[in-house]
């Protein structure tokens with residue numbers, strides 16, 4: 232019986248596991264999915280946890296509720312080392328797993344070591360724990376008496392920074408004073424003009440202060456005992472002027488780095504530390520080791536560089552599962568990955584979003600919001616979870632309307 236290890240249960244790993252279990256195996260393999268968390272996180276919907284538009288179980292279902300143990304075994308543990316020559320994976324708990332086929336899908340991490348004070352005081356926004364910690368902090372700030380303005384600074388005006396700014400502005404209402412700080416000369420670098428225009432309007436309508444060509448220098452606690460009493464030091468690139476302002480929280484959305492376990496791997500990598508793979512997603516010299524998602528630098532069959540997005544990882548998962556099956560069974564040829572960009576979506580506050588699809592088609596406002604929700608619902612893992620979430624989206628407004636206020 233073949234043993235398959237999938238490391239990381241995000242968009243790349245979880246969807247590969249689900250697809251692998253559906254392949255026509257001559258003899259069912261032993262498929263093991265390893266993740267340090269007990270829940271899968273549908274990251275594009277993480278913002279909705281800050282506004283109460285969605286519940287934790289919808290955005291982050293437990294692996295155990297998504298996988299049937301007869302086809303995929305879930306192991307909660309931290310991967311600490313991978314030895315491709317010995318075909319062995321080591322977990323933090325001292326456990327080791329031997330494999331015949333391996334999938335590397337450990338995703339990226341938010342680097343907090345780029346400016347002094349970020350690791351101590353800034354909030355990253357990538358995991359369920361990050362969203363829960365920020366939500367608790369916001370509750371604490373909102374409960375202050377007498378009610379004071381809540382001053383937030385968000386570093387990075389990419390998709391995460393813009394989406395966070397709009398959602399938080401809607402949550403905090405007139406108490407929110409939000410700054411969006413960006414080193415580059417425009418927001419949403421790499422996004423379509425239509426998405427950028429809609430985002431600019433959403434930021435303006437919410438009174439969010441956008442500071443372009445501005446570098447965060449450091450974050451300091453004004454009073455060591457009160458970690459929400461911070462000073463944010465910035466530099467304006469054009470004028471070289473320095474500024475230091477009090478803030479209640481800094482949110483850090485800048486950059487992605489590879490985890491230590493990927494950094495330690497002696498395999499070909501790009502300058503950014505991503506693993507180089509063939510278009511079949513195989514690692515050079517190791518035909519039964521595959522990588523996908525944020526850890527992999529993929530140039531597809533048409534020669535285009537594939538972005539590090541959920542959309543790409545989701546598409547790669549089907550190829551990864553097929554190719555691993557083909558490599559282990561030798562029944563069919565492996566297929567080179569082809570990426571289809573289906574457009575882009577951004578949430579721009581509560582009940583509003585922008586969707587820019589191929590051919591210049593754009594939907595904004597509540598229609599964009601409904602289209603985004605529908606697109607994400609069909610991409611959620613397992614039909615059972617889709618039905619539970621879909622039913623909750625229909626029934627929740629009904630029962631909330633019936634409850635006394």
Ligand SMILES: Cc1cc2nc3c(=O)[nH]c(=O)nc-3n(C[C@H](O)[C@H](O)[C@H](O)COP(=O)(O)OP(=O)(O)OC[C@H]3O[C@@H](n4cnc5c(N)ncnc54)[C@H](O)[C@@H]3O)c2cc1C
Pocket residue numbers: 238239240241242243244265266267268271272274275276277278308309310311336337338339356357358391490492523524525526539540541542543544576
């Ligand atoms: C807030 C946010 C919003 C986003 N919005 C969008 C969007 O709208 N559209 C889009 O296309 N993309 C979006 N992205 C990007 C997208 O989420 C990623 O590109 C995608 O998740 C990459 O998939 P992956 O499988 O490579 O990694 P991930 O989905 O990050 O999964 C990696 C998994 O590995 C696990 N892991 C990591 N290290 C270890 C270890 N040492 N041991 C065990 N387990 C480990 C993690 O717990 C995690 O479950 C967003 C990202 C964030 C953070």
